[in-house]
Structures are given as structure tokens and as C-alpha cells.
Amino acid sequence: MTIRVGITLPSFRDDPDPTIAIARAADDAGLDGVFLFDHIFRAARTGDRPALELAAVLGAVAAETSRVAIGSLVARATLRPPAVLANVFASARRIAGERVIAGIGAGDSESRGENESFGLRFGTLDERLAALEAAVLAVRAAGVPVWVGGAHRRLVPIVALADGWNRWGADTERFATEAARVRAMAPDAALTWGGLVVLGADDATAREKAERLGASPGTIVGAPATVAAALAPYVDAGASWVVLGPVDSSDPGNVALACEVREQLRG
Numbered sequence: 001m002t003i004r005v006g007i008t009l010p011s012f013r014d015d016p017d018p019t020i021a022i023a024r025a026a027d028d029a030g031l032d033g034v035f036l037f038d039h040i041f042r043a044a045r046t047g048d049r050p051a052l053e054l055a056a057v058l059g060a061v062a063a064e065t066s067r068v069a070i071g072s073l074v075a076r077a078t079l080r081p082p083a084v085l086a087n088v089f090a091s092a093r094r095i096a097g098e099r100v101i102a103g104i105g106a107g108d109s110e111s112r113g114e115n116e117s118f119g120l121r122f123g124t125l126d127e128r129l130a131a132l133e134a135a136v137l138a139v140r141a142a143g144v145p146v147w148v149g150g151a152h153r154r155l156v157p158i159v160a161l162a163d164g165w166n167r168w169g170a171d172t173e174r175f176a177t178e179a180a181r182v183r184a185m186a187p188d189a190a191l192t193w194g195g196l197v198v199l200g201a202d203d204a205t206a207r208e209k210a211e212r213l214g215a216s217p218g219t220i221v222g223a224p225a226t227v228a229a230a231l232a233p234y235v236d237a238g239a240s241w242v243v244l245g246p247v248d249s250s251d252p253g254n255v256a257l258a259c260e261v262r263e264q265l266r267g
Helices: 015-031 054-064 081-097 109-119 126-140 154-161 173-184 203-214 223-236 253-266
Strands: 002-007 033-036 069-072 100-105 146-149 164-168 191-201 221-222 237-248
Touching: 002 069, 002 253, 015 033, 015 253, 033 054, 033 237, 054 069, 054 081, 069 081, 069 164, 069 173, 081 100, 081 126, 100 126, 126 221, 146 154, 154 164, 154 173, 173 191, 173 223, 191 203, 191 223, 191 253, 203 221, 203 223, 203 237, 221 223, 223 237, 223 253
Parallel strands: 002 033, 002 237, 033 069, 069 100, 100 146, 146 164, 164 191, 191 221, 191 237
Antiparallel strands: none
């Protein structure tokens, strides 16, 4: 199995230019994938931050790139009816071809806060899982591969209807445990992991950057070789993709470092 490495694009901003620029840089550098978040806004310690709308930016990135895979981590099944979400990804596929990957999830505690801020009902777990299943089936019927995102045990039967599973932020032990659970019910599903990183040319630079940015506990910090060593257990547990979420996601220098991480992982 050849491990693939992707990077998340800056989504929490007004100006889309850096988002498109980094997608182009990843495309030019031969990175495997670029991924977008799906939020209405981002709550932060320094105040709420705007968020670029997933469908609009997905289309823009699809039009501005030619090789790199383009995905979502993750589109929220409860924000759009299944037919609308299917058309979002089908339209992106018409632009980008088979490069599109639809990561879809049921929403988390942060999503609940966003919904409530706009008077949108978040729904019970049963309702959200039903919406997720309907979205997965609709998007797959449109010909787009789907990764189901999340950690809840009740997601696993839905993963069996999809093409893959994504786990954001889990440590290596938890990922391995949950991956085994997914594999038992969905043996053909791709296993993928994503999480926050701070990349630097060397470990000292990365540590200084992490301190300056206020990186949260659990963030992987280091030079490409150090980050690759931290990611290797995920690959050993079956991950075919790792998606790096740089804390400083607007820095185009992360693209070259992410490519170095991939080369380290491939050995």
C-alpha cells in the first residue's frame, strides 16, 4: 500500500486568495490531496472567525487545479438536503473529474454551537445519523467516493455503505482500536487519518512556531522526519491517507514540508 498525504486548506478567513494559492502550490508540487472544512464560522479564543463556504470553494479549487485530489473533511450531512449535497460533489466532479473525495460527517459539538447561533436545529444523534446515511447513499449514487468522518460506534454500519473512514485527531492507540472496529464490519473501506500539525525545517523551528501559534495539546510538531515518525503508527494500523492540518494553514511553505513528510513515510 502506498501512503498518500494531503493537507488542509485555510478555510477560516474572508479572503479566498491564499486558499486557492495553496491549492495551486500543492497541485504543482505533486502532493496527493487538498481538503476543505465545512463550517459556518469558527469560534476561537480571539473571537469568532469567518469561514469560506464549502461548496463555493470546492468548485474554485477544482477549477484552479489539475492533478491533486480535492476533498472535504467533512461536509456536514445536516446542513444540506442529501440531493443538494450530492449535486455539490457531482458538480465538482464535472469540473475536476475523478479527483473529488466527499468526506461527510454528522456534526460535532462545535457544529452544534454554529447551528444554534443561526437558529438552525442540530438534531438528535438518531436524526443526524439518518441524515448521514441518506447523504452517503445520495453522493455515492452521484458517482463520487465517500469517506465517513467520525468516531461514534454507530457510524460503522454507515462506513460499510461508503468507500472509506476518516478519523480526525485520534492518538495512535485510539486510531488502531477504532480502525480494527471499522475493518471488522467494512473490510474494504479505506482507513484515513487527519490531524493538526506544526511543520518546520527542523525541530527547533517547529517548536518555536508551535509556541508562538499556541498550538493545542496533541498537535504533532516537528521537522518532516519527526512528523513522519509520529505518523508511522497510523500507517501501520492501516491508514492509506494521512491529512495534515497545519495550524498556520495560510503558509505556503507547508506544502513542500508536507511533500517531505510523504517521502519520509514512503521510505
